Amino acid sequence: MSEYAFATFLHACQARVEHVLDTHLPTNDQPPGQLHAAMRYAVLGGGKRLRPTLAYAAAHACSIPLEQIDTAATALELIHAYSLIHDDLPAMDDDDLRRGRPTCHKAFNEATAILAGDALQTLAFYVLAQDKMNPPAVRVRLIEQLAHASGSLGMVGGQALDLASEGVELDLVMLENIHIHKTGALIRASVNMAATTAPHLSIEQRTALDHYAKCIGLAFQIQDDLLDVEGETAIIGKRSGQDIAHQKATYPALLGVKPAHEAAANLVNEALASLRLFDDNADALRNIAEYIIKRDH
Amino acid sequence: MSEYAFATFLHACQARVEHVLDTHLPTNDQPPGQLHAAMRYAVLGGGKRLRPTLAYAAAHACSIPLEQIDTAATALELIHAYSLIHDDLPAMDDDDLRRGRPTCHKAFNEATAILAGDALQTLAFYVLAQDKMNPPAVRVRLIEQLAHASGSLGMVGGQALDLASEGVELDLVMLENIHIHKTGALIRASVNMAATTAPHLSIEQRTALDHYAKCIGLAFQIQDDLLDVEGETAIIGKRSGQDIAHQKATYPALLGVKPAHEAAANLVNEALASLRLFDDNADALRNIAEYIIKRDH
Numbered sequence: 237m238s239e240y241a242f243a244t245f246l247h248a249c250q251a252r253v254e255h256v257l258d259t260h261l262p263t264n265d266q267p268p269g270q271l272h273a274a275m276r277y278a279v280l281g282g283g284k285r286l287r288p289t290l291a292y293a294a295a296h297a298c299s300i301p302l303e304q305i306d307t308a309a310t311a312l313e314l315i316h317a318y319s320l321i322h323d324d325l326p327a328m329d330d331d332d333l334r335r336g337r338p339t340c341h342k343a344f345n346e347a348t349a350i351l352a353g354d355a356l357q358t359l360a361f362y363v364l365a366q367d368k369m370n371p372p373a374v375r376v377r378l379i380e381q382l383a384h385a386s387g388s389l390g391m392v393g394g395q396a397l398d399l400a401s402e403g404v405e406l407d408l409v410m411l412e413n414i415h416i417h418k419t420g421a422l423i424r425a426s427v428n429m430a431a432t433t434a435p436h437l438s439i440e441q442r443t444a445l446d447h448y449a450k451c452i453g454l455a456f457q458i459q460d461d462l463l464d465v466e467g468e469t470a471i472i473g474k475r476s477g478q479d480i481a482h483q484k485a486t487y488p489a490l491l492g493v494k495p496a497h498e499a500a501a502n503l504v505n506e507a508l509a510s511l512r513l514f515d516d517n518a519d520a521l522r523n524i525a526e527y528i529i530k531r532d533h
Numbered sequence: 534m535s536e537y538a539f540a541t542f543l544h545a546c547q548a549r550v551e552h553v554l555d556t557h558l559p560t561n562d563q564p565p566g567q568l569h570a571a572m573r574y575a576v577l578g579g580g581k582r583l584r585p586t587l588a589y590a591a592a593h594a595c596s597i598p599l600e601q602i603d604t605a606a607t608a609l610e611l612i613h614a615y616s617l618i619h620d621d622l623p624a625m626d627d628d629d630l631r632r633g634r635p636t637c638h639k640a641f642n643e644a645t646a647i648l649a650g651d652a653l654q655t656l657a658f659y660v661l662a663q664d665k666m667n668p669p670a671v672r673v674r675l676i677e678q679l680a681h682a683s684g685s686l687g688m689v690g691g692q693a694l695d696l697a698s699e700g701v702e703l704d705l706v707m708l709e710n711i712h713i714h715k716t717g718a719l720i721r722a723s724v725n726m727a728a729t730t731a732p733h734l735s736i737e738q739r740t741a742l743d744h745y746a747k748c749i750g751l752a753f754q755i756q757d758d759l760l761d762v763e764g765e766t767a768i769i770g771k772r773s774g775q776d777i778a779h780q781k782a783t784y785p786a787l788l789g790v791k792p793a794h795e796a797a798a799n800l801v802n803e804a805l806a807s808l809r810l811f812d813d814n815a816d817a818l819r820n821i822a823e824y825i826i827k828r829d830h
Contacts, residue, residue: 262685271685271693322651327643346624350647351693354619354654355685361658362680365673372669376662379676383659388559388568388652396568396648 237519242527245520246289249309252302253288254280256310260363274344274352275359279317282335284531286456286524287312287426293520294430294445297511298437307367308378308429311360315386316422318356321349323395357386370433377432385425394418398484406485412454419460420453427521444510448521451507456528458500461486463532465493500529534816539824542817543586546606549599550585551577553607557660571641571649572656576614579632581828583753583821584609584723590817591727591742594808595734604664605675605726608657612683613719615653618646620692654683667730674729682722691715695781703782709751716757717750724818741807745818748804753825755797758783760829762790797826 237245257279262272288309295305324331324339325346332342341349364379384390394417401414427449431442465488487496507525511518534542554576559569585606592602621628621636622643629639638646661676681687691714698711724746728739762785784793804822808815 266686268685268690268693268697270697271690275685318651322647325647327647347696348693350619350622350624351685351689351696353651354615355689357651357654358680358684358689361676362684365676365680372673375673376669376676379658379662379673383655383662387655387659388565388572388648389563392648392652392655393565393568396565396645399644399648400565400567 237523242520242523245293245523246527249289249292250285252292252306253285253309253313256306257313260310260314260359270344270348271351271355274340274348275356277343278321278340278349278352279314279356281337283313283317285313287316287422290423290426290449290521290524291430293518293524294427295433297445297514297518297521298431298434298441299517300430300434304369304433305430307363307369308382308433309426311364311378311382312422312426312429314356314360314363315382315391318353318360319386319391319395319422321353321356325349328395328399374433378429381425381429381432385421390417390421390425391419394421402484404485406490408490411485411487411490415454415457416450419457420450423453423456424449438513441513444513447510448507448525451503451510452525452528455500455503455507455525458487458496458503459529459531461488462493462496462500497529504529534820539817539820542590542820543824546586546589547582549589549603550582550606550610553603554610557607557611557656567641567645568648568652571637571645572653574640575618575637575646575649576611576653578634580610580614582610584613584719587720587723587746587818587821588727590815590821591724592730594742594811594815594818595728595731595738596814597727597731601666601730602727604660604666605679605730606723608661608675608679609719609723609726611653611657611660612679612688615650615657616683616688616692616719618650618653622646625692625696671730675726678722678726678729682718687714687718687722688716691718699781701782703787705787708782708784708787712751712754713747716754717747720750720753721746735810738810741810744807745804745822748800748807749822749825752797752800752804752822755784755793755800756826756828758785759790759793759797794826801826 261276261279264273264276266272291305291309291312292302295302320334321340323329324334325341331339333339337343340352344352360382361379364375364382367375370378386392388396394414397414398418401410424446427445431437431445464486487499491499504525508522511521558573558576561570561573563569588602588606588609589599592599617631618637620626621631622638628636630636634640637649641649657679658676661672661679664672664675667675683689685693691711694711695715698707721743724742728734728742761783784796788796801822805819808818
């Protein structure tokens with residue numbers, strides 16, 4: 237896929253999920269208005285929409301119409317948005333900037349931010365349960381996958397491991413374990429949920445997609461760490477240098493900056509290799525893998 | 534049902550859901566251990582188990598075997614437990630005592646309490662999605678009901694309205710609106726989810742159960758307010774007099790103590806009247822209605 241075609245694809249996915257999210261989110265004129273305003277503020281405030289984009293790209297790779305994965309894409313982004321609200325809270329990472337704007341608890345208040353996060357998580361499962369584009373047997377499997385990826389054995393567990401690791405000297409295995417859970421699980425679910433809506437897929441194809449997702453999930457995190465070292469606050473939209481300030485273990489800190497770049501590149505190559513079972517329809521997935529280590533925010 | 538038989542029934546429901554909860558909760562030796570310990574601490578630390586008990590009693594009224602509602606009962610209690618953890622946080626109600634023990638953020642820390650609440654919510658939907666006792670079409674309906682009852686248009690919305698009302702002079706309609714959402718929605722879901730697993734129920738029976746649940750939900754809240762005025766910290770297991778301390782509107786404050794008792798009794802009578810479509814199998818529901826205004830904690 238040309239750089240132009242890929243940029244068009246990314247933009248189309250972002251616009252598409254933005255529209256579906258807007259449809260599913262309660263409006264500010266429904267009480268409680270402030271809660272709904274906080275939910276919309278946190279979700280509709282931009283962002284890369286990596287998880288929905290991955291879901292759409294994986295659906296395309298599986299020859300599934302994008303309508304069939306709209307709700308899963310929405311649910312993934314709702315879970316991601318709720319986790320960002322809670323991670324930014326003073327008791328957690330204590331961040332005041334996100335996507336270039338005040339974090340939810342800064343723009344509203346802490347109580348509203350906690351509740352907005354809670355309600356966004358609930359909404360994710362609500363929309364999946366109501367997803368008329370997939371039969372109930374597929375819907376329960378999607379809910380199971382999303383819940384497993386985001387619960388205490390997935391994303392939330394990763395955040396708990398991450399918090400517990402502050403000030404602790406981590407080795408590479410421990411660091412990888414945090415990221416496999418904290419960001420990797422939901423990225424993996426984004427691809428695997430799309431595969432769940434495709435009944436005709438072979439087991440080999442499912443395993444290949446899962447492996448692709450595992451590799452790019454880790455590459456994504458390495459790049460995130462690199463951006464924290466090398467990026468500028470204005471471009472990445474959140475304060476850079478936070479990892480050093482919090483004495484957090486990172487890939488560049490453990491490996492060095494250049495080997496961290498190489499590790500990310502190797503993972504992307506592994507991800508690309510596992511897509512050999514797929515035809516041109518998987519080109520968007522291929523471009524995403526490359527984009528992940530090229531991005532500057 | 535005799536007082537003795539009802540006490541036996543309550544105890545059996547509590548023991549039953551405690552066992553199922555224990556089975557579904559991750560153990561402390563699975564990492565992250567502290568997160569799992571906090572989840573278990575918050576869920577398995579006693580409590581009345583009103584919502585599971587209501588679900589079991591409603592299932593019995595519908596001649597549904599209790600096994601069929603075990604997972605829904607578990608999910609209801611997981612949602613309830615997560616909401617208590619988050620409500621107790623410093624940014625919310627700032628309580629340090631719950632069920633006679635330190636609240637989760639006091640026993641652990643704030644970050645762990647936020648994450649434990651998040652993971653318990655996720656787990657509720659996970660267990661429902663995996664519930665092998667009900668077909669997928671019933672499972673998605675159960676998930677939909679639970680999510681609707683606990684999201685921004687239900688429980689979380691009620692908590693947001695409640696927080697927004699501190700220091701504001703409320704009338705009875707506004708107070709009732711808070712409680713219909715904050716506690717009423719999940720109590721109503723407890724009964725309605727049991728009805729969802731009973732395919733043979735008539736629409737009249739479903740409506741009657743829903744009305745029963747609406748009435749006892751409100752009666753429960755009035756009694757809660759009365760206990761805050763009249764109860765003793767040692768018995769109710771949380772600090773009494775907190776509503777006055779937080780300048781919160783309550784039924785006894787708006788109506789007076791005696792009329793508040795009468796209002797609760799009237800609601801219980803209305804609940805009982807709506808069960809006339811049901812036979813002796815609904816006796817546990819009848820006893821619960823009466824228990825709600827007799828309880829001292």
